[in-house]
Structures are given as C-alpha cells and as structure tokens.
Amino acid sequence: MSEFYDALETRDPGAREAALMAALPQVVARAQAHSSAAAELLAGVQPQDVGSRAALAQLPVLRKSELLQRQRERRHGDPFGGFAAIGWNGLPRPGGARRVFQSPGPLYEPEGTAPDWWRMARALFAAGFRSGDLVHNSFSYHLTPAGSIMETGAHALGCAVFPGGVGNTELQLQAMAELQPHGYVGTPSFLKILLERAAEQGTALPQLSKALVSGEACPPSLQAWFAARGVQAFQCYATADLGLIAYETAARQGLVVDEGVIVEIVQPGGSEPVAEGEIGEVVVTTLNPDYPLIRFGTGDLSAVLPGACPSGRSNVRLRGWLGRADQATKVRGMFVHPGQLAQVAQRHPGLGRLRLVVSGEPAAEKLLLRAEVTESQAQALELAQLLAASVREVTKLRAEVELCTPGSLPNDGKLIEDSRRYD
Template identity: 65%
Template sequence: MSDFFDALETRSPAEREAALMAALPRQVAHAQAASAAMGEILAGVDAAAVNSRAALARLPVTRKSELLARQQASRAAGKDAFGGFAAIRYGAAMPRLYASPGPIYEPEGTTRDYWRAARALFAAGFRAGDLVHNAFSYHMTPGAFIMESGAHAVGCTVFPAGTGQTEQQLQAIAELRPQGYLGTPSFLRILVEKAQESGTDMRSLVKGLVGGEAFPPSLRDWFAERGMAVYQSYATADVGLIAYETRAREGLVIDEGVIVEIVRPGTGDPVAEGEVGEVVVTVLNPDYPLIRFGTGDLSALLPGACPTGRTNARIKGWLGRADQTTKIRGMFVHPGQVAEIVKRFPEIARARLVVSGAMANDQMKLLVESAGAEGLAQRVADAVRDVTKLRGDVEVVAPGSLPNDGKVIEDARSYE
C-alpha cells in the first residue's frame, strides 16, 4: 500500500513549480473573465505575464474583509450573493452553498473532493473501507462537507454526527465502532472524557483528523496516550485545504492544488523563509477562482522537505491572526498604515507599533529595526503623524531584535 495519496506529492520541487507557474496565467485569465469581482480587482493585469512568484507578488491581495464588503454591497443592491467572486451560478453546477460568519457565502462546485481534503485524510491514515465519525458542523457552514467529501474520495463511509448530543454520539461510536474521527480537537476530548466517566467503549477510534482550532502538542500527546493518532489539517471555506500534517509531525505540508505565500501583515510583500507573516493563497479552482486571497492567519515557511518523502514546502501551522487593527485614542490604526510608514524609509528593515497605557490613556511607540541614520527617529515620527493622524514616539532598535511572531501592532494596554 502506497504511503502517498498520489504521485503529485513526490514530484521534484522544480517539476511542481513549473506545473504551478504554467497553470497560474490560465487561472488569472479565467478569474478575470469568469469572476466579475476578480475582473475588477485584476483590471489591466496581463494574465500571460503572471508566470512567476515574483509576478504573482505584484498583484493585489484580496482579504476576507474585502470579500465580505463586496458581498454585502452586492446583496444590498439585490445582486449576486457572492459579490461577483463565484464563477458558477445556481443550478446543477452549484449543488450547495454555505454561510460562514459575516455572513460570507461560499459556493460548492461539482468536482469530486471539491475542497481537496482527501490528501489530508490519507496522510492521517484514513483508508478505503474505514467508517468515519464526522463531528464537524453540518449546519450552514461547510466544515463537515469539506471533510465528508474528502472521506468519500478516499473510500470511507461517513457517519454524519455533527456537533452536540454527546451521549447519542457516544452511543453511536460504541455501536458502530468507527475507526476514525473528524472534527475539532476540543470536542474529541469532550467525547473521550465523557466516555471515561460513563464507561462507554470507544476503543475503535484509533485515528483522527482535526481542524478549526489550535492543536497543541500536549493535546496530541494526550490523545496518543489513549490510543489515538490524531493529526491536524488547515483548511478554509474559501480555498479548501491549504496544508496538512503527516506522521513526521514536523509542520504542515502545503496542498498540491494551491500556491501559498507568506506576506508581511497589512501588505502583499512576501517575507523571508522562517519569518512569520500572513498566509496568502491562490487556488487553482475554476469555480471560485480566488487570486492572492489573504486568509488573515499567521504562519511561516519551514526550511527543507518533509521526512516522509513529500516534497512540497511546509508551514509551521496556525500561529495566530494577522488582522491586528487596533483603536487608539478613538481612531483605528491597521497594519497597512505601519507598512506605509516603513516603505517611506529604505533604512528600516521591520517595525512594530506598541500600544500601552491604561484605558483612556493610550500611548503608542513605533519600534523600528535599523542600523541607524541621523535624525531617523524624528523623521519617522513625522510620518507616523502624517499616516495615522496620531502622535507617537519612535525608538530605533538593532536589526533582528524584534520578535519573529508576525505582530505588526501589539496591544499591551491594561484593561483592568
């Protein structure tokens, strides 16, 4: 039995990159033609010239907040509920649509394993013939369907458990004896603890794939002590599977159907390998062709390849949220403004805006990494006031001294 879902996982990096960059211009052209919203966002872009990561990085990032705003405006005008982003319409081409918080509406196409989740299930040990207990929500959101479609593509049978009704779920597990669990890690822990209290037998569950929440190593080990090998996946309703964990337990391997960039929050500028930034995804999905979609999640690229033999790049996993917009003295300051300040000064490598003080006494200081230049602090302070309309202190710090955690704005105020 193969250790890999398909041959794509073991391609040479050069072969994969060539295939992705060959597909990219076609996807950009398709997005411009078939998606009204992407056509506006990418107006004037020569799709044929977007054939490298450098060219891709010059395109605008569309963040979830913008997607929501476009959907809201479109719905208010009595137009397309998807804000012009979907390339398919109601009918046979769109069997279902879903709602995520916002609400943001997402379409589902007819492609088998539409969100490409099968690859993550296979890496987590799921195989044809397994019975899977799916405890993701089947209500409005696509989480359960993302995993169910992947399980079907692997060849599994799915019990649609959904959320809640813990006692009934435990009864089903004891009587049906599924091998695998899909759902959040916190709910799996609840099931295990309730089973221990009630004496319910759930020893059949020996594998799991979780998502939707942070999955710390301590909880992973807790499950392992109880006979369950549980792995994590990283997917969103907008772009499907982004990355998945393997038995190596060394980061998450990027899916074969997406192009992932890590950019400095508030910008579209890719950061160096190992630096924490926002996950930006270009998905090769003709039905919902999102180009440079900003997920709002923080992560970082890891060096090297997965020890399992999968050759795609890896990310560290979910490291927090990139949207650090903060209200200071009654005005919103967002990471894009910090980025605008930094771009005015080539001598600045990185910056971090620290907001401190007690409530109603906000103080802000911009820390900038620089080897030093005469009068830099005052010039930057002038730029801070110009961009944010707020006064703030500026402190020049040594290059490399700011934490590598993706934070551009740190809220250190006391709310007690």
Template identity: 70%
Template sequence: MTDHYDALETRDPAAREAALLAALPRQVAVAQRTAAFGELLAGVDAASVTTRAALAGLPVLRKHELLERQKAQRAQDPFGGFSAIGWAGLRAPRGAKRVFQSPGPIYEPEGEGRDYWRIARALHAAGFRAGDLIHNSFSYHLTPAGSMMETGAHALGCTVFAGGVGNTELQLQAMQELRPHAYCGTPSFLRIVFEKAAEAGIALPSLSKALVSGEAFPPSLRDWLAERGVQGYQCYATADVGLIAYETSARQGLVLDEGVILEIVRPGTGEPVPEGEVGEVVITVLQADYPMVRFGTGDLSAVLAGPCPSGRTNTRIKGWLGRADQTAKVRGMFVHPSQVAEVARRHRGAQRARLVVAGEMANDTMTLHVEVPGTPDGLAARVAESVRDVTKLRADIVLCAPGSLPNDGKVIEDARSYK
C-alpha cells in the same frame, strides 16, 4: 504510514514550482471572468503573471473586503461576483452543488468534483484508508466543514457516519454500536466524547485515528488522545480555499496541499517576507469554480526550512501562529498594520517595524520600533513626522538593529492595561 496519496507529493520541488507557475496565468484569466476579479484585476495581462514576483504585484483580497462586496450585492449576487458557479438567476455558466454560510455572513459555493475541497490528501496522511468507517462530527448545516470532510472521505472510499455537532450522548452511542475506525471533527469534542465514555464505563477500542481541525491542537491533547489509542493529526483548511496544509506522521509542521500557491506576506501589505519570517498566509487556489487569487486568510504562519521527513517534498509551514488583523484604536483613532508598513516604506533603509501601544485606555502611548542599519542622522525625527502624517497621532521612535525585533508576525502590539 510511509506511502503517499499520489506521485505529486514526492515530485522534484523545481518541477512542482514550474507546474504551479505554468498554471498561474490560466487561473488569473479564469478569475478575471468573474465580475469581482474582473474589476479587481482590471488591466492585468494574465499571460504575464508567470512568476512569484508578478503574482506579488496583484492585490490581496482580504476576508473583510469579500464580505463587504457580498453585502453590497446581496440582492443581485450573494457571492459578491466572486463565484463562477451559482443557480438560475445568477447568470453563472455552471450550477453550484451546494451553498454554505460562514460567520459574517459570508456565502461560499461548493462545485462539482470528486473531492472539491481536496481534503482526501489530509485524510490519507492521517492514516485513513478505503473501507474505513469515519465518524464525522463537523457541522452539516450552514458551514461547509462536514461536507468538506465527507467528500474527501468518499474520494478515499470510506464510509461516513454523519454525526454533526452536539448530541454527545447520541454520538457516543453511535460510536459504541457502529465501532468507527476514525474520527473527523474538533479535537475538543473528541476529548469530550472520551470523557463521557469513561463516566459511562464505555470502551471505544475501534477508534484509532483522527483528523482534527477548526481549533488549536496542542501536543498535550495529542498525547492525551494517544494514551487512549487514537493517533490524531491536524489539517489547516478554510471555507474559501479548501485544504491549505496538513500534518504528516513526521509531525514537523504542516505540508502544503498540491493545489495551492502559498505566499507569506507582511501583515497589512501584499509584500512577501523572507523565508522563515512570520507573516499572513495568502493563498491562490488552482480551481475554476471559486477562483480565489491572492486570498488573505488573516492567519499568521511561517515557512519551515527543508523537506518533510515523511518524504513529501512540498513546502512546510509552522501551522497557525495567530491572527494578522492587529488593528488598534488609539486615542479615538484606528491604527492599521498597513499604516505602519506605509511609514516604513517612506524611509530608505527601514526594514521591519513594530508599533507598541502602551499605557491605559484613554491615556495611550505609541512607540514605533524600526529596524535600520546603523544610526542615520535625523532618521528618528523624520519617521516620527511620517507617523503623524499617516496616522494623525504622535509616537516615540526607537531605531534598532536589523533582526532584533521578535519574529512573531506582530506589526502592532497592544500592551495596554485594560483594568
């Protein structure tokens, strides 16, 4: 699989960056025409958002905020004012093709377009080609995963069997009788299918490739599938922004989609972290129907240095490394990553900070570790005072050398015993 989906994948990185930044002001302006972003980005001159620094100055929209706005406006607009498309009664200029419901519930629209979610690129990288029959076991009801994969497959010229979720015996029968070339779905369900096939003495020789998502895909499971003749690849996508990144034959991280602008920010803030540091994935998607600008996914990842050996020149990320929402309840008070960031922000020289909550529930202790050059006199006491001011709680302070804290994206580490 050395060929690429299109020429965008191999363009000069500087040309790609220039194109993304050239599209950014238009995207901000499009977002401002929705009711929600019109409020969130009030006063922003869209024409001036031409650099990553300018983008970093805009607020991050996190999923819980999206849900709160949707709940507050259910009667008038179930999309909470974020969608530029809808149906009669929503005052949207264009109609939505479908509407989905994700846990929350959060409602997402699907717009018109040959490959609205941009999944075809990930399918192509996994070896899917025109004429393939794809067994799609992602859900076709409520959530958009089934539609995401199907529209991408159709854009490639593939035929799709709409398996959906559950009904393992019927899906196994369909695989035996239709002999699909490829599979889309969760990796765990594909394993279940192969185990059921083995119990029944059924062979599935036609199935040779898979694109999986929705859960972890460890190397052990990848190798288990390979032993059964299936080369599995993974992609990272969400219902809010579509495809974010995808695996290639190099199997060295995930390559970014060409239609998104990625930022990795310190959890609880909107501040980009240095390349290679773990932080929250924030996405600006370049499309007009559901124009997410600086959408915080809540997922942790980090940028990998250098280009992909497959020849694709876009940025690579490590993949999913955990969740960014590390809120902890300490002595009856919620402590948020944004509060830890605020404490560090108040003191010159303070760099990364990590709050460790230890002890037992109802008998908690907090220790704030702060990276700082040297040992400034009185800094620990001043930081402790800031902790009390910001969180209303007391903490021990440990000053440590820059670069000494783990690079795992954790701002709050809950090390308590829950026995």
C-alpha cells in the same frame, strides 16, 4: 500500501514550482473571464505576464473584509459578490454549483460538482484514513461547509461516513459504540469530550484509532493525551473560502502545503512577501476554477519551515497557526491596524521589522515605533523624524521612534503591541 496519496506529493520541488507557475496564468485568465469581481481587481493585468512569484506578488491581496463588503453590495444580484464562476439559474453564472454555504458575516461559499472539491482526501490519507474505513464526522452540516468538506474528502478515499454533526454528545457516543468507526473528524475539543464520556461510562471504542481535527489548536500535549487513549490525531488547516491549505503528517513537523494552492507569507496587513522563516500573514491563491480566489488573505499568521518534511513529501511546510494578522488596536479613539504600518514601511524602503508599542493608560496612551535599521540608516539623523512624520500622517497619531539593530525585534509577526495598563 503506499505512504503517499499520489505522486504529486513527492515530486521534485522545482518541477512542482514550474507546474504551479505554468498554471497561474490560466487561473488569472479564467478569473478575469468568469469572475466579474476578479476582472475589476485585476483590470489591466495580462495573464501571460503572471508566471512567477515575483509577478504574483505585484497583484493586490484580497482580504476577507473586502470579500464580505462586495458580497453585501451585490447581495440581491449575486450572493458571491462576483467572485464565483459557478451558480444557479438567476445568477450571472448559472450552473455548476452543487451546494451553497453560509459562514459568519454572513459570507456565502459555493461548492462545485468535482469530486473532493475541497481537496480534503489528501489530508485524510496523511492522517491514516483508507478506503473502507467508517468515519465519524462531527463537523457541522448546518449552514457552514465544514461537514461537507470532510465528507466529500472521505468519500473520495472510499470511506463510509456517519454524519454526526455538532452537539448531541450522548447520541453521538451511542452511535460510536454501536457502529465502531475507525476514525473521527471534527474539533479536538469535542473528541476529548467524547473520549472522556466513554471512559466514564465504560464504553469501549477499540476500532477508533485515528482522527483528523481542525477548527481549533491541537497542541502536542493534547495529541499525546489522544495517543495515550489509542487515537493518533492529526491536524489540518482549511478555510471555508479555500478548502484545504496544509496538513500534518506522521513526521509531526509542521503542516505540508496542499498541492492545489499557491501559498505566500506576506507582511501582516500588507502585500509584500516576507523573507523565508519570517512570520507573516498566510495569503493563498487557489487553482480551483469554480471559485478562483487570487492572493486571498486568510488573516492567519504563520511562517515557512526550512528544509524538507521527513515524511518524504516535498512541498513547503508551514509552522502552523501562530495567531491572527488583524491586530487592530484602538488608541485615543482611533483604530491603528497593521496595514497602516505596512504603509509606513513602504515610504521608507530598507527597513527591517517594525513594532508599534502602545503603553500608558487608556485615553493617555503613548506610542513608540520601534524600527530595525541598518547601521548606515541609523546614522541618518533625520530618519527618526521622517518615520515619526509618516506615522502621524498615516495614523493621525503622534509616536516616538526608536531605531533598533537588525534582528533585535522578535520574529512573531506582531506589528502592534498593546502594553497599556488597565488596573
């Protein structure tokens, strides 16, 4: 039995990169032709010129707040805000949609007719699911796409699915006892509830040996708790906008990026890629022709792990979820957010990491901008004054400036540190 879902997972990294970059101009061209929102955002961009990561990095980052705003503005004419290339009768792009979902916001997401449209089969396979297995699916089938994301992936593998959905713990446990599923998909917290309840009731689940969990953190301690009860639990990283982004393997060393997306790690709130190993915001370009999101900012923080995955899969690995990029903080009645610090950095090329420290008491806060600079920059007496002026111009707030040596600030993706006293 193969250890890999397909040959794409083990191809030479250079060959993968070449294939992704060859596909990128086609993705841009289709987005411009079939997505009115993308046509606006990418006006003047020549698709044939976007064939490298450097060229991709010149395109704007689309963040969820902008996607939501565009959907709201066009709600009655196009619930997808002009981003989808599929729809139904009465929409700008009729046809091609199998389902439509609503996520908090509300945001609307389409699902097309292609098998495994969300590309989840790869993550399920890495978690040990195989054709003929029965999968107990405890993700929601109501409004949001999580249940469908997992079900379509399981069907693509040839698995049968019990659509448990959320809640109804006793009924779900009864179904598990009587159907004896081979695997579980859902949140790790609900799996823990089910296993604890089964132990309390003396209910045996001897067939349940694997799980693919998402939606919440599943630290090694919880994975060990599951393993002690006979269940090997693996994590995957997916969103309602993009489908699968990355997944865990038996190596348990980070999350391997899916073959159908291009992932960048950029400055939180900004658009420039950070150095490999630095923590930043996960930005994804999907190759999905039905919903061609280009440089979509997930708002999640992560970093690229060095080296290859011990599992034999050759794609890039992410460290996992490391927090949220949106660190917006209210200071003296004004919101300060990472995007503003990115603007400050753009005004002063060559800076290292930045961190704005908010201290003091509410309504009487002090701001300190800590900035990594080279020795030659530190010798420029006016640099601190220039940085202080930039902070005031961008945020409308005064800040002291501390120049730091390169590498002295933590590599944790945090641009705004709230150290205020609330007692």
